[in-house]
Amino acid sequence: MKELYKGLGHVAIYTADMEESIAFYEKIGGSVYKRDGVATPTGEKKLALVEFGGFLLELIEPPAGELVPAGEGSIPHFAVYVDDLDKAAAAIKEAGVISFMTPEKKVLPDTFGGLQNWFFTGPSGEQIELLQML
Structure with a gap:
């Protein structure tokens, strides 16, 4: 069945402030791919796809x-492969x-x-792992 899969589509991250999150990911090398919104009974849910590290963040x-929303699950972290x-x-x-979680890499x-890695956090508390396989 693995031949049916084409790769990672995106990683979804909730944010309390869309503009702050976009600015953060742009600051570290991402770029906005698309923006959109979805009408819900309580108002508009804002969406943005950001190209980052060879995949998309939603x-x-x-x-x-x-x-x-309750029951939507959580993602402990996502990892970005790096060469160095x-x-x-x-x-x-x-x-x-300045949000690296430890003073040194592991x-x-x-x-x-x-492997070696180093975690830092984004503006909504999401943990981002820089990952280099040895």
Whole structure:
């Protein structure tokens, strides 16, 4: 069945502030691909697709005053493959991101054949993993 799959479509992230989230992802190298909205009984749900790291993020801002709908699940984090973790982290820090979750990267030589990673957070608390396989 795997031949039916073409790859990752997008990762959906709820945001409390669409403009803040778009600005954040643009600051670290993303770009808006499309924007849209969906009418709901409580108001418009704002949507944006942001190209980032070779895939799309779907940013979702619920109507004003509405919380994330119960039962929609959560995503602990998403990972972006990088060729050079140190260089990628330095560029993100240079862009003004100060939300790295640890002072240093983790090196895990025995996990999945060896990897190093470093997590930081986006404006809505989403965790983003920079991941380099060794």
